[in-house]
Amino acid sequence: MRFTQFLRLLAIAGPALAALEVDGDACTVTPLGTGTNGKDPDDTPQILSAFKQCGKNGRIVLTEGLFHIGQVMKTTDLANVSIEIHGTLKWSADIQYWLRNSLSVTYAGRSTAWMLGGNDIKLLGFGKALFDGNGQLWYDQNRNQGNQNGRPISLTLWHARNVLVDGITWRQVQFWHTFVAYSQNITMTNLDMNATSNSQWKTVNTDGVDTWNSKDVVIANWTVTCGDDCISMKGNSTNISVSNVTCRESGCACIGSIGSQPSQPDYVENVYFDNVTCKHSSNAAWIKTYSGTGHVRNITFANFRISEVDQPIYVTPCIYSANGCDSSRLAISDVRWVNITGTSRYNVAAGIHCSAAAPCKGFSMENVNITPAAGGSAKWLCSNIQNQGSSGIPCTGTCPADWPQQLKGNR
Ligand SMILES: *[C@@H]1O[C@H](CO)[C@@H](O)[C@H](O)[C@H]1NC(C)=O
Ligand SMILES: *[C@@H]1O[C@H](CO)[C@@H](O)[C@H](O)[C@H]1NC(C)=O
Ligand SMILES: *[C@@H]1O[C@H](CO)[C@@H](O)[C@H](O)[C@H]1NC(C)=O
Ligand SMILES: *[C@@H]1O[C@H](CO)[C@@H](O)[C@H](O)[C@H]1NC(C)=O
Ligand SMILES: *[C@@H]1O[C@H](CO)[C@@H](O)[C@H](O)[C@H]1NC(C)=O
Ligand SMILES: *[C@@H]1O[C@H](CO)[C@@H](O)[C@H](O)[C@H]1NC(C)=O
Ligand SMILES: *[C@@H]1O[C@H](CO)[C@@H](O)[C@H](O)[C@H]1NC(C)=O
Ligand SMILES: *[C@@H]1O[C@H](CO)[C@@H](O)[C@H](O)[C@H]1NC(C)=O
């Protein structure tokens, strides 16, 4: 032991039993504990202090126990660090604080509670770390509206390179679980997420992950229950591999939405989804764009098992707005669905409407077998697919331009 320094941070409210222990290049944080009169001490300062002292060429250990997170965390200058979390991080119930202070991620007005960035970072949870977002408060106050400004994403990887995130469990997340932005070579494995409302209000926009302006991302071994897109690639995502994922109550595997701002092209390329299970979800293997600019190219959806999915396969060039459904020039090409089996909730397996101005090219389906849960055969609706006849898509009719993403019954 080269040198040991005990740094006791006295909490204003409460018996200060906690300590940030700095031992060489390792910082160990223990929780401040539970306060009186419902006022729990805030663990954020000592956690941020650990990042400051050990965030470069170091190790940050959060011990077992309950850490109260009362403030935003911006830890973006990390280098060669291992962050090892054994306990629970619980984000505070002070909605007004978060609305005012969440950190902007510059995407669509969104913001985050924790922004993590830098190079060569391991964020390890050992299957023990629990991130509790206190989300029920957000679900109740948002009343089925999902995009309140300031409602924070739990964890954002921001200008991060060479990162491993592994073994973390999320419960009742505030908003999206994770966001990967301006990042490269990111591996996120063995993650368990569940946002389930216990009131009449839904968990709208509790996405599992969204990637944006990022490349070389590996996602594997996830179990997600959430109220929106489960795994989603937004603009400028390339070389993404997703495997061994189970999604419930969600949009499951999704490209988009992209192309919302015509002045900014969005490109999504080289995405491979493999071995995905979609249960009781709105969609399963789908693509949504606005009629903006950019392209979607070389996407594979392979080995999907689906059950009771409202509309398993869906492609639209005019999501949410039904604007420019046939004039969009955002090209969608080389999309393959292979080994997709299971049941649709209604009598529609696929709704694919491509823009007349830029028909979809290189679409193919192999061994795709979707039947309505109630029996009978499913409709496969197709419009403006180049070489439709040889695509393997078992089209049964045309797909109207404004065909909806959300189905509520047989059509
Ligand atoms: C990375 O940090 C560890 C300490 O956690 C140190 O032993 C190692 O030398 C560092 N690596 C580099 C390349 O600096
Ligand atoms: C990618 O990141 C991992 C850490 O997750 C690292 O081991 C690997 O060397 C990185 N790859 C490249 C090409 O830098
Ligand atoms: C998610 O959490 C809800 C509420 O606690 C629970 O009923 C449900 O079984 C959980 N889902 C999974 C897949 O564990
Ligand atoms: C794609 O990502 C994988 C895994 O991160 C990496 O090994 C590979 O080199 C990347 N390929 C390209 C073409 O960037
Ligand atoms: C995924 O889980 C399987 C089964 O538990 C395990 O063998 C595999 O190593 C895991 N993959 C990763 C990348 O952790
Ligand atoms: C997927 O799961 C299988 C079976 O558990 C495992 O062998 C494989 O390594 C996993 N794939 C990844 C990328 O972790
Ligand atoms: C697919 O992923 C599941 C976990 O979601 C795993 O149990 C299964 O072994 C994987 N199958 C293959 C062929 O990797
Ligand atoms: C995507 O990348 C292109 C080309 O690099 C760039 O012009 C565009 O602004 C990016 N889009 C977004 C939304 O950042």
Ligand SMILES: *[C@@H]1O[C@H](CO)[C@@H](O)[C@H](O)[C@H]1NC(C)=O
């Ligand atoms: C398509 O994407 C896959 C990865 O999903 C990659 O291996 C392949 O090289 C890409 N094809 C082209 C033509 O870029």
Ligand SMILES: *[C@@H]1O[C@H](CO)[C@@H](O)[C@H](O)[C@H]1NC(C)=O
């Ligand atoms: C589709 O399933 C068949 C049979 O299980 C398998 O041999 C093939 O590799 C799968 N295709 C892909 C692209 O995973």
